[in-house]
Amino acid sequence: MxxxxxxxxxxxxxAVSNQRRVWGTWAQRYGLDPDEVYRVALRTRPMETFAQVAADRDAGECLAVLHELEDDDVRTGVYxxxxxxxxxxxxxxxxxxxxxxxxxxxxxxxxxxxxxxxxxxxxxxxxxxxxxxxxxxxxxxxxxxxxxxxxxxxxxxxxxxxxxxxxxxxxxxxxxxxxxxxxxxxxxxxxxxxxxxxxxxxxxxxxxxxxx
Incomplete structure (x- = not known):
């Protein structure tokens, strides 16, 4: 078989537009450039992305915010x-x-x-x-x-x-x-x-x- x-x-x-929107919202929460954050996120896993673009932030908090945004997108986004x-x-x-x-x-x-x-x-x-x-x-x-x-x-x-x-x-x-x-x-x-x-x-x- x-x-x-x-x-x-x-x-x-x-899901490209959804991913871009989620990462864009996440970046705005932390006062970061959405386009730059998304470029990094395309190449790395979330924890690696946080280390590159928000090294001064708590990675666990960053991940929790990202998960919240992703869950909301599943409920409300267009797929x-x-x-x-x-x-x-x-x-x-x-x-x-x-x-x-x-x-x-x-x-x-x-x-x-x-x-x-x-x-x-x-x-x-x-x-x-x-x-x-x-x-x-x-x-x-x-x-x-x-x-x-x-x-x-x-x-x-x-x-x-x-x-x-x-x-x-x-x-x-x-x-x-x-x-x-x-x-x-x-x-x-x-x-x-x-x-x-x-x-x-x-x-x-x-x-x-x-x-x-």
Whole structure:
């Protein structure tokens, strides 16, 4: 049996404007330049972002404020699933796919509810692992919970850290929703819609003859 492990933000759900708005509001709370803060946040995890842009502030307080803003955005923000996401997920065999996210499960569930996407049984979030992407641990944890061997898993990602995570886990990694391929991906697609038929074909190929 084959399995598909999906990143969420940037892969299934377009959350760029939401992330920019949340970080912009956070920056204003601390009297910082929103554009500069967002540039740093795109490259680093929250605690690393705080260390760079607000080293004189209490990191725990910074994180609590960020979480408050993110939770509020899940309740009130406008979210959009990428074209083809709903159809793709509904056509995958139940129990053969999972979500692997650097966010938290309650926010993912809220976003999926807002966009009408089906929610799988397995969600590996930031609280489920000690090391996040680009560590292989998130994808290895998802495979273990599905009862899957890493070599039987296809990872769908949009970001370099997620691609590295999937590759380090020993999985096939396809990139989506980017004009240029992320270094290391086995296949690259401009959009999730373009990738969807190839994902479904790979899942329905019992002999493993579909292109990697």
């Amino acid at each position: 084959k399995y598909v492990l999906f990143d969420v933000d940037g892969t299934l759900i377009d 959009t699933a990428f074209d083809g996401a709903s159809e793709l997920l509904r056509n995958l065999p139940w129990g053969a796919w999972a979500l692997v996210t650097s966010n938290y499960e309650h926010r993912v569930r809220g976003r999926f509810l807002r966009t009408g996407l089906p929610v799988p049984d397995v969600i590996v979030d930031a609280a489920a692992v000690e090391e996040g992407k680009p560590s292989p641990m998130p994808y290895l944890r998802a495979a273990a919970r599905l009862g899957a061997e890493p070599g039987h898993c296809l990872v769908i990602e949009d970001a370099p850290s997620g691609v590295r995570s999937g590759l380090r886990a020993g999985m096939t990694v396809w990139g989506v929703n980017a004009p240029d391929p992320v270094e290391g991906v086995h296949r690259h697609f401009l959009s999730l819609r373009e990738a969807a038929p190839h994902i479904l074909a790979r899942m329905s190929d019992p002999e493993g003859t579909a292109a990697v």
